[in-house]
Amino acid sequence: MEFASMDSKALKQYREQLYKRYKDFQGKNLKYNMSRGKPCKEQLDLSMELLNIKEYENEDGLDCRNYGIVDGIPEAKKLFSKLIEVDEDEVIIGGNSALTMIYDTLSRAMLFGVSENAIPWRKLPKVKFLCPCPGYDRHFAICELLGIEMIVVDMKSDGPDIDTIEKLVAEDDTIKGIMCVPKYSNPDGITYSDEIVDRLAAMKTKAKDFRIIWDNAYIVHHLSENGDKLKNILKACKKAGNENRVYIFASTSKITFPGSGVAVMASSSENIERIKSKLIIQMIGPDKINQLRHVKFLKSVENIEEHMKKHAKIIGPKFSEVLNILESELGGKGIAFWNKPNGGYFISLNTLDGCAKKIVKMALEAGITMTPAGSTYPYGKDPRDRNIRIAPSLPSMDELKNAIEIFCICVQIVSVDKLLNSR
């Protein structure tokens, strides 16, 4: 029954029951963490073979232990360019984090501009980025650190609000880019439709140095048999005559080891050449032994897809369990709405307006750490204070059941309070 249609007395009575359950849980001194998209131990164990690989000579006889090669060993380029569906001269294979590559790309844009003739962004009075929201807090943190002003764009069911985006970028040349997690978006789990990809690639931008940060973090991270398909944006950009518009990022962080993976970026060969000309000065080179380890372990794109099925087998049931509990505890009550993702690491839940912060606080006081409310918006400010990101991967199944049950109790209590207060 919808809470809104219950009378105040019934709501108050129901609140008492909820509160008793909450207090019971609180007495148990639980401590669960659902704040980050962190793989669990069983997932990490899937890649233990990595630690057995002792090879250090690559296919060309290069000694990977020594200095040399700033953009990745050839076999790593081969494998990851296939994964991203670009050419080998369109990739750079990096260290252990795509986020570092994203920061690095943006800090280079600030310091040196995005191309030979472009003005370094640091010289401009204002630089703005579009941020589809809810979105990834660490993207927003990078923009904030670099002094890039963020403009919220709403996420729709097929990607960000492209009509608004087209309008904004056509008018304002201080808008220099957009932050995208185009597949199984963080936190909504939405994959951009072909139309959205095409329009992002082809739209007229007043800024000639407009760039799309295309963080394809969940490129092979399906939860169901039939994973979503994302259109190739580099191809779309080329077709539209905007081949330098996009920087694509991916990594093995959630394929092998989050702390010791291999990251990759892709872009037009012109962009890649320019980046390499700076990289060769700013670094000695990535850890080539670790790249070789990954190539030997991951072998092929087909094998990566097989490997990812093992991940799905571990975290898929966790997602299902969360969705089941959400449905049984909150379904039909008209107080919360959530997505059912086909992949990625999150379930995004919207509460009644103005409830998210209170719910997250209340959950924390019962030992459940959620991502702070507001994190999915720039500057930590969710204008409607309603979005909460749930990350089911890390806790064990038992922990997860408890944690989500407590969370659902909190959602209900705070919602009842809101409804009662507004009467």
Added chain:
Amino acid sequence: MEFASMDSKALKQYREQLYKRYKDFQGKNLKYNMSRGKPCKEQLDLSMELLNIKEYENEDGLDCRNYGIVDGIPEAKKLFSKLIEVDEDEVIIGGNSALTMIYDTLSRAMLFGVSENAIPWRKLPKVKFLCPCPGYDRHFAICELLGIEMIVVDMKSDGPDIDTIEKLVAEDDTIKGIMCVPKYSNPDGITYSDEIVDRLAAMKTKAKDFRIIWDNAYIVHHLSENGDKLKNILKACKKAGNENRVYIFASTSKITFPGSGVAVMASSSENIERIKSKLIIQMIGPDKINQLRHVKFLKSVENIEEHMKKHAKIIGPKFSEVLNILESELGGKGIAFWNKPNGGYFISLNTLDGCAKKIVKMALEAGITMTPAGSTYPYGKDPRDRNIRIAPSLPSMDELKNAIEIFCICVQIVSVDKLLNSR
């Protein structure tokens, strides 16, 4: 006999003999590389045990495979802070390259300034750095990329010309720093004296945000039993009341694997805290498994010192051989002057003025790749065109003998030509 005191006829005859030897070598189609301080295969083999280490849980039970920890695992902090002789809260343990950490430190200074209240250097019309020369080409390349104007300061036998440095920094507040390789300097092999360290730490600088980049790249890289001792500059800075003045860097690149080592930076805890506040946004964290591997393999500072003796046993004889050939081919001829380093990776040789470029070119035409002449000065411009950096580590002993003999022939031919032309 000194070339300058030989008559022209004798010089010409001698040149003919030299040129015959040169041509003979040229006919052999040799291909040797002495351009970079690159360890040889035997050195890399010293650390093969690294690849056998499969541990991933640290002493606190932390799973190093997963996300987390931006500044290094505790045991790595313990080991490397001891090596650098600083406290554990004064280090950050990074990825595989100190050079990347140096670039990163300077690019942060450009973007955000070096402290909360300091102006970001990008906002200043001019930023200058002092560069003791001859020096490290990759330091100069970073300054050039970031638009930092470089001022040459001469190296003396006990470190850079400190009288000149003190005078310059006292007068000019656009001088924001100095680039130092304080131990077994690149390429001279000079270790700064205690007095130089103290004066750098205590000198009055007009710029309040003056910083010393202290690239202690050869911290344990001795070639003789009694290695040089370098005074602790962080302590000296603290004593002088300038505790935030210095950033120290080191790495295991030439201890274990150049491409897959562990880098470390050290500074005052205040500086380290500020850097961490940015790092936590710009990156996910370093490769913790590789840090753990290194701690397990290197164990202790004492063990590192023992390990370095094995390196010295491999490259020490190469240095001796080079020095012997230089002495027998060039000694007493008044055309070249070189150092005899106690450690590090280079022998620095000065020719007669205006000869270095020609010699390196001539050597290349006989198959010997040297570091390009001029590289040891900012912008690749050696004002006297005389400094040549010799890197003996990579070639085998036989290759090295040939290479240095050819090099010495080139030095003599070009010197004879210079002397004859000036008569």
